Amino acid sequence: MLGDDEVLKAVQSHIESRGKPLAGPLPGASAITWHSLLKGQIVRSIESRSEKKRLHRGPLDLSDRPVYDTLGDHRVPPPRDPAKPYSRKLVRRGSIDDRLCACGNGVVRCRRCEGEGTIRCAPRQRCHSCRDTTCCLLCGGDGRSALKPAGKQAGPPAHTAADTADRGRCMECGEPGVACVTCRGRGRVTCPTCQGEGSKPCPDCAQDGTVTHTHCAGTGRTVEWTEGVITRTPSTEEVRLPESGPLSWARKLADQHAAWTPTTLADDDPERARVEKDFGATLQPLLRTHDQEIARRTELAYVRFAKVAVHEHAHRIYYVFPTHGRPTVVGRPSPKRLWQIAGIAALVIVLLTLVNGLLA
Template sequence: MLGDKEVLDAVQGYIEERGESLAEPLSGASAITWHSLLKGQIVRSIESRSEEKHLHPGPLDLSDHPVYDTIDDYQIPRPRDPAEQRTQKMVRRGSIDERSCACGNGEIRCPRCEGEGRIRCEQHQPCGSCRDSTCCLLCDGAGRSALKPAEKQAVAVSMQKAGGDRGDRTRCYECGERDVACVTCRGRGRVQCSTCQGGGSRPCPDCAGDGKVTHEHCAGTGRTVEWTEGTITRAPRTDEVRLPEPGVLYWARRLAEQHATWTPTTLTDNDPLRACVQKDFGSALKPLLRPHHQEVARRTKLEYVRFAKVAVDEHPHRIYYVFPTLKGTTVVRCPSPRRTWQIAGIVASVLLLLVLINRFIA
């Protein structure tokens, strides 16, 4: 852990290595400001327990499931890795109920055809070509014709032997006139049902004409199994640790990420950094270390660094940061806040001048 003297010696050595002189050696701690940073993760294993009734169609072997009496009293080992997801399913003792289904043999009467095996439908359907309005331009499908029944039958036979129609109109089956009827229904205004082929019924598509379907409740097995299932789930939850809060010591934090050696800490009772970290972060750290509801395990992976910020009276425009490293210390020189504002003011003035010159020339 760095001390005041070590910090001042490091800054003085840094200044002298660059050929700059000091009126007198740096001494005292009045120019030193200490800062601490903490980063990392706390991974917690959060446990939840629940019970739910289940129904399985058909036989089911649950003998490989652990048995419990009270879900809250059932114990399972602590997780070795809190980041691992785990789910344990169990069966409550005495809750398994295997029984025969009310259907008897796994089948029930088909609800669509009500057990008849066939579905009724209309023998004829309206003609899609003439739409019942122009089936015949003369009789409109009414069939009022001067042809006698025998003549009408002869016309129908001759049209069938012709082997096809010509144009978009043909002879009407009803009145016998040529080139006046729809070629699809031939003047009738309706066509035979394509599903039942005019029979008035068709096999039920659900039961395929059998009149019975599989009972979904038991999946056709005639048996069911009911039981109460207990579930213990352990899910990881990760809390990011970044103290102080983002935005605080922004530039110092960036420099520490680049130049400092961070020390791992677990904040356990035997951790030598525990007291120091708790002193530095106090109330901000306390809620992060407090056990969460239903927490059964945790893994803490944190890194800590303590560094110094030094202001030297002879160099008022500079700030020196001293970071601990594996080889000792590293000193980083930065402009002081006052100097930073001066530079920003100069840059803004130059930009403004360039804008005015550009407007003048234009």
């Protein structure tokens, strides 16, 4: 762990290595502030248990599944790796009901045709070829013309060429050129499915009279049982402390230059006390046990670094990070220097604007 003396020595060496000798030693001519960063993730294993009735159509061997009496009391070893999903199916003791189906052989009588293999069909159907649904322009399909008074034979009415196109002789009234050529004025045609027989094959059973039994899916056997399912789902929570603030720039530098110290925050972790001291109030909610959590893995990394302001170099801020060897020092413009640069840039823009205006 870095100390004040080691930090000041590293900063002084850094400044002098760049050809900027100091008037005297840094102590008393500098200010040190210490900061801490924490990053990583917490992986939790969240367990859920459910129970429901199951039905399998056909034979099924359940002998390889664990048996339980009360699902909530069934013990399962904790996961070795909380990040690995886990699911296990169990069978409640005494719940297996393996039996032959009531259908006997997997088939039942067809309800649509009542086992006959055929269903009723209309021998004759409405003709779909009649123009404007009028099978005969003269008699309408009943063999009698409204233009023929009783006891008299009147001539056919005058029709246009469009009316009589594709028209034939009516088989009801005998008039040529007025009837639908498909039904010949009758308005109905023989059913193409049953050919006028009045019955057709049942589409459900294909004339067999029987269909597959839905309950057993044609197997003639069913297995029912109560199934318990234990599922463990990993949940990962990212840790980044502090979550926001002025250390965002320093965090980038720490990721590049610092040697982060791994910590699990276990009871025997030497870094636990310091981490809890630095982030106690913010860290506690992250470490709180979640609902249905049965295991966790904490993978965190911690770094404590120094921020040094040197009076002789007020325009610079020096960040000192611990490494596996000598500390690493990174210099950056101070906030005051950044404001000066921003002010100069703004002034240049204003002057350029005025010059362009004068030249225009």
